[in-house]
Structures are given as structure tokens and as C-alpha cells.
Amino acid sequence: MAKNYFERYIWLIDTIRQNNRRLSLADISRRWQSSQYNEDHSPLAERTFHNHRVAILDTFGIEIKCDRSHGYYIEGSDDIKGESVKEWLLESLSLNNLLNESRNMRDRILFEKIPSSHKWLTTIVNAMREGKAIELTYKSFWRDEESTFVAYPYCLKLFKQRWYMLASSDWIDDLWIYALDERMINVVQTDEEYSIPEKFDAEEFFSNYFGVIIGTDWEPQAVKIKVVNSQVRYFDTLPLHISQQKVEEESDEEYTIYKYHLAPTHDFKKEIMSWGPDVEVLSPEDFRQEIKDAVAYMSEQYSR
Numbered sequence: 149m150a151k152n153y154f155e156r157y158i159w160l161i162d163t164i165r166q167n168n169r170r171l172s173l174a175d176i177s178r179r180w181q182s183s184q185y186n187e188d189h190s191p192l193a194e195r196t197f198h199n200h201r202v203a204i205l206d207t208f209g210i211e212i213k214c215d216r217s218h219g220y221y222i223e224g225s226d227d228i229k230g231e232s233v234k235e236w237l238l239e240s241l242s243l244n245n246l247l248n249e250s251r252n253m254r255d256r257i258l259f260e261k262i263p264s265s266h267k268w269l270t271t272i273v274n275a276m277r278e279g280k281a282i283e284l285t286y287k288s289f290w291r292d293e294e295s296t297f298v299a300y301p302y303c304l305k306l307f308k309q310r311w312y313m314l315a316s317s318d319w320i321d322d323l324w325i326y327a328l329d330e331r332m333i334n335v336v337q338t339d340e341e342y343s344i345p346e347k348f349d350a351e352e353f354f355s356n357y358f359g360v361i362i363g364t365d366w367e368p369q370a371v372k373i374k375v376v377n378s379q380v381r382y383f384d385t386l387p388l389h390i391s392q393q394k395v396e397e398e399s400d401e402e403y404t405i406y407k408y409h410l411a412p413t414h415d416f417k418k419e420i421m422s423w424g425p426d427v428e429v430l431s432p433e434d435f436r437q438e439i440k441d442a443v444a445y446m447s448e449q450y451s452r
Contacts, residue, residue: 154270155185157204160197161222164212170219173197206277268328268335269304272313276301281340284315285333286326294333295319299326300342303350305360308415312360314353323353325360356409358389358416366411372430374403379426388419405430417442 163179164171171179173194180192201212212220275282282301287294299315302323306312311328326332354360356368372395375383383392383406395405410416412435420427420439429436 153200153203154273157200157207159183159185160200160212161204161208161210164220165222170215170221172219175219203277207273268332269311271335271337272301272304272328275337276304278337279341279343281338281342283334283336283338284317284326285335287331287333289331296334298338298340300344302344302348303353304328305350305354307359314350314362323362325362355390356411358410358413358419361413361415366413368409368411369432371408371410371412371432371435373406373408373420374428374430375406375423376426377402377404379423380404388416412438 159180160176163176173192176197177192180186181189205211210222212222214220272282281298283296284299285294285296297317297319299313299317302314302316304311304313313326313328314323315326316323354362383404384394388406389408389410391407391409393407395407398405412432417435417438420429421442429439
């Protein structure tokens with residue numbers, strides 16, 4: 149049922165947003181009757197519609213507004229531009245709805261697989277929206293046995309084809325990351341209420357990290373890299389990190405220098421190494437040495 153409502157929210161957002169005029173409730177109801185999500189082709193009740201409006205605002209931060217003279221609408225892209233989460237969300241929802249309504253195109257549009265996330269994403273989002281704790285059964289890749297405990301979700305983050313949940317729990321003092329893949333065995337929403345600190349800001353929390361590896365083992369610091377100019381446009385159009393800056397005065401015809409302020413975690417190290425000889429770490433020295441040691445070890449492996 150939760151998944152069904154989530155799909156309804158997606159359909160409603162996209163139906164209202166994609167029309168070039170404002171829609172009355174009767175217009176929306178008629179479209180709903182012909183939607184592939186509506187198995188019995190029943191009309192959309194007014195009370196259900198308004199419940200969906202509230203849920204969409206609470207869950208996605210997207211407001212379906214009402215013009216008494218002309219009907220319902222969602223503010224245009226100009227109002228959302230700059231709010232990266234909303235912008236990405238609306239684009240994703242729109243494409244998802246388009247594919248579901250045009251099934252004959254599915255074999256011509258390919259996506260990266262996100263392992264198992266569909267099983268738990270809706271449950272966790274709903275628990276966050278209602279301020280309810282979850283009972284989580286989880287088995288880390290590094291443990292032989294699974295554990296079941298109560299967790300309090302703070303936020304969700306998509307990174308490298310996987311969804312992750314940042315949460316607190318009674319058995320770990322610090323905030324912890326949990327992957328919504330095969331490690332997550334089961335998730336059940338409980339009746340226990342919780343709230344996150346008022347000052348918690350998810351974007352700010354992750355601002356010093358490249359991905360989802362967090363903790364006190366890595367302190368944020370200045371990092372400089374050298375990139376061959378044949379790869380510069382990739383970095384300019386999709387920065388590695390929000391702090392990325394080009395150091396024009398240190399760049400030349402062959403290389404461009406970029407600087408960052410972040411914690412040089414394992415996932416950032418892997419990202420740098422994935423570029424091979426096209427990217428070189430200049431500083432800090434200990435991070436440069438870490439990359440150098442890893443390259444030497446790889447070279448030794450391939451020399452056997």
C-alpha cells in the first residue's frame with residue numbers, strides 16, 4: 149500500500165507540473181481515471197487529493213498550490229532552480245512517470261541498477277515524514293551475523309548507484325551510515341516517536357565528505373589535484389565536490405589545478421585513482437603518499 153501511495157504522489161506531481169495550464173480537481177480526477185496506476189479506474193476523491201497534497205509537501209517539499217479561479221498548479225522551474233534536491237527530484241519523477249506511461253520505450257532507455265533500494269526506500273521515507281523510529285535488521289559486509297535494533301533516520305543520500313540512510317540508534321553513540329541494499333534485511337516502522345535536532349542540516353553534514361564514508365578518522369583539509377586538460381571538461385561540468393575550485397594561476401597548457409576542502413576518505417581516494425594517470429594528487433603530502441603506495445602495490449600485483 150505504501151508503494152502504491154508513493155507512485156500516486158509521483159503521478160500527481162508530474163500530471164500537474166507538466167500541464168501548460170492550471171487544472172481543476174475534475175480535470176485531475178479524469179486523468180487519474182485513465183492512469184495505469186489506477187487499476188479500477190475510479191475517480192480521485194477530493195479528500196484523497198488533499199491528503200496527497202499534504203503528503204507531497206511533507207515528503208518532497210513540493211507544494212501544490214491552488215488558484216481559486218483557475219485550479220491547481222506547481223510553481224515553475226524558475227522557483228526551484230538552485231534547489232538541487234528539488235530540481236533533481238522533479239526531473240527524476242517526471243522521467244519515471246513518462247516511462248511508466250510509455251512502456252514500449254523501456255527497452256530503449258537504460259538506467260544504472262540501484263540494488264534492492266525499492267524494498268525499503270518508501271518505508272524509511274514514510275517513517276521520516278511521520279517522525280517514527282524504525283526497527284532495522286542489518287548485516288554488514290564485515291560481520292558474520294545480522295543485528296536487529298531500533299534506528300532513528302536522519303536523512304537519505306544517493307551515492308554511486310546505492311541509497312544510504314544516516315541514522316542514530318541506541319547501540320551506537322554516533323550517527324551511522326546504512327546501505328539500502330542486500331545488507332538491509334528488514335525494515336519495519338514502529339510506533340515510537342522521535343525527532344532530529346532542529347539545527348541538523350543534511351547537506352551541511354555531508355559537505356566535508358566526498359560520499360558516504362564519514363567519521364573522525366578523516367579531518368577536512370585542503371586538497372590539490374592536477375588534471376590533464378583533456379579531462380578538464382568532465383571536472384568542470386560535474387565537479388567532484390561542492391568545494392571544487394580551479395586554480396588558474398597554477399594551471400598551464402597541459403594541466404589544470406583544482407583545489408578542494410574535504411576529508412580525504414577511502415571513497416575519495418578510490419575516485420581519484422579511478423582516473424588513472426590523468427589525475428595526480430599534489431597535496432596534502434600524506435594523502436599523496438597514500439595514493440603513491442596504492443599505485444605501487446597495484447604495480448607489484450601486475451608484475452607477478
